[in-house]
Amino acid sequence: MRELTSTAKKLMELFSYFRIKKGEYLSVKLMRSRQHLWKDIGEEEFNEAVNDLIELGYIERIEDPAGWKLLEAGDENLEQLPLHF
Numbered sequence: 875m876r877e878l879t880s881t882a883k884k885l886m887e888l889f890s891y892f893r894i895k896k897g898e899y900l901s902v903k904l905m906r907s908r909q910h911l912w913k914d915i916g917e918e919e920f921n922e923a924v925n926d927l928i929e930l931g932y933i934e935r936i937e938d939p940a941g942w943k944l945l946e947a948g949d950e951n952l953e954q955l956p957l958h959f
Contacts, residue, residue: 878951881915881923886932886955889944896949901941 878886888908894900905912912920924942927933932948935941944952 879923879926881919882926883955884911884915885920885923885927886948886952889933889948890952890955894944896944896946899936899939899941899943901939903939903941905941 888905888911889900891908892900892904924933924935927942927948928935930947931945932951933942933944936943
């Protein structure tokens with residue numbers, strides 16, 4: 875399995891921070907409520923991390939509401955990630 879980038883790990887930590895479980899979603903609005911956690915990350919780096927997580931089957935993009943749904947593989951990954959905030 876390939877190693878997650880630090881940006882991808884931060885995104886996964888947000889799912890944990892908000893206690894989002896398999897099948898639930900992280901909305902863009904909710905993520906932006908913690909914008910201070912992202913101040914050092916550029917848009918391109920963020921988009922690459924999201925695309926990596928989608929390719930790994932950890933999350934999927936949803937449109938209404940805009941955000942990302944946590945999939946089973948992502949939920950399993952969260953059990954292994956320590957929280958950093």
